[in-house]
Amino acid sequence: MVKIGDIELGEFPLLLAPMEDVSDPPFRAVCKANGADLMYSEFISSEGLIRDAIKSRQKLDIFDYERPVGIQIFGGDEEPMAMAAQIVEVANPDLLDINFGCPVKKVTCKGAGAGILKDIPKMVRLTEAVVKATRLPVTVKTRLGWDDNSKNIEEVAERLQDVGIKALTIHGRTRTQMYKGNADWSLIGKVKNNPRINIPIFGNGDICTPEQAKSARAKFGIDGVMIGRAAIGYPWIFNEIKHYLHTGKHLPPPTVEERVKVCKQHLRHSISWKGEIVGILEMRRHYANYLKGLPHIKEFRAQLVTCNTPSAVEEVLDAIALQYKDHIFERTMPLIADTTESSVHPDEVMCGFPG
Incomplete structure (x- = not known):
């Protein structure tokens, strides 16, 4: 422990x-x-x-x-x-x-x-x-x-x-x-x-x-x-x-439906904590990551970052869930590197240092 x-x-x-x-x-x-x-x-x-x-x-x-x-x-x-x-x-x-x-x-x-x-x-x-x-x-x-x-x-x-x-x-x-x-x-x-x-x-x-x-x-x-x-x-x-x-086994990757569900939960928490205007604005930085791996998603992302009400955002998310309901996500499995091995891309990009 x-x-x-x-x-x-x-x-x-x-x-x-x-x-x-x-x-x-x-x-x-x-x-x-x-x-x-x-x-x-x-x-x-x-x-x-x-x-x-x-x-x-x-x-x-x-x-x-x-x-x-x-x-x-x-x-x-x-x-x-x-x-x-x-x-x-x-x-x-x-x-x-x-x-x-x-x-x-x-x-x-x-x-x-x-x-x-x-x-x-x-x-x-x-x-x-x-x-x-x-x-x-x-x-x-x-x-x-x-x-x-x-x-x-x-x-x-x-x-x-x-x-x-x-x-x-x-x-x-x-x-x-x-x-x-x-x-x-x-x-x-x-x-x-x-x-x-x-x-x-x-x-x-x-x-x-x-x-x-x-x-x-x-x-x-x-x-x-x-x-x-x-x-x-x-x-x-x-x-x-x-x-x-x-x-020793993998869980299946979350489906589009599951991704949309958690994205909505994140949005609701954001609005609850920051208020509707700021909550919606600050949530925009997260959509691309929730939707990563979906083909031809650019148009939907553009809609999400222009929505100004919770209902409008959720309407677009529901459309994404319907459009990609049969999409199967692929899993990539790189290995961790030490100083003698090849490395995957760094997983930190900003201060506060995510890692």
């Missing part, structure tokens, strides 16, 4: 990655319903929380059906991060996660996200300040290092454990790699198999099939995997992995 503090997550938990502009409550709702064991908020600026910025505060919204759920914060200074941790605690998540992995320049130039990988002593001090500021279990998500010459994740894992974190998620790339090239799972495995490490170690990067999750578990001994882009428009990935790990 994998545990973060007192939170029991099962024998091989599947985590939904914190993804900016993706991992909001509506998206988390459909992922939870389809097997995600632990989910995180979009990453939240510590400075934004302290300033009481509306967007930052809205990201604190969590719901009981999501539990266990964590809120992720980022920042480059100890005092604001400690203050943000206290604000997060009031929202009553199950845990608090620190983002030490976002690679985009506007974050790293402030010494936040992956930027702090250039200053490990500061990283340790900042983590310790957050741990001391909250009663919540604190976890960290980070990368292997800043670049190929500073892959210091083994040292980082030990030092962060020593100051009190309860779990560590490692994205298998450096900051300079951004989301390109292979995720190096061999280093993730070294951290997990370090006899000094006694906290859960979760792997992240290039996991988009049941085979890849099984391979990661067998090769590297990690406690669970974090999934990002593979879940966008395809929340079924969690239950598919669980079924495969337990039976």
Whole structure:
């Protein structure tokens, strides 16, 4: 049984990655319903929380059906991060996660996200300040290092454990790699198999099939995997992995009818949380992913992104379900790569770092 503090997550938990502009409550709702064991908020600026910025505060919204759920914060200074941790605690998540992995320049130039990988002593001090500021279990998500010459994740894992974190998620790339090239799972495995490490170690990067999750578990001994882009428009990935790990067999891919049903659920959650206008607008980024693999779907997608009422959207979705009711989806099954093998395409594309 994998545990973060007192939170029991099962024998091989599947985590939904914190993804900016993706991992909001509506998206988390459909992922939870389809097997995600632990989910995180979009990453939240510590400075934004302290300033009481509306967007930052809205990201604190969590719901009981999501539990266990964590809120992720980022920042480059100890005092604001400690203050943000206290604000997060009031929202009553199950845990608090620190983002030490976002690679985009506007974050790293402030010494936040992956930027702090250039200053490990500061990283340790900042983590310790957050741990001391909250009663919540604190976890960290980070990368292997800043670049190929500073892959210091083994040292980082030990030092962060020593100051009190309860779990560590490692994205298998450096900051300079951004989301390109292979995720190096061999280093993730070294951290997990370090006899000094006694906290859960979760792997992240290039996991988009049941085979890849099984391979990661067998090769590297990690406690669970974090999934990002593979879940966008395809929340079924969690239950598919669980079924495969337990039976060695694949669940059939969701039919068009099932895809339309979950897309509607996502839309309704979005409207409920954000209101009709914003809920419909922000849902538009998801349609292409739900409908991926359907031939000649461009015209329907164009209709979906111009609909302005829930009934209009659902009418188009119903037409899609009818038009493609006999379509059979094909399954592709690439294998996970380590540093000596060929790789599938990276499954991360945006900050908040989905992986």
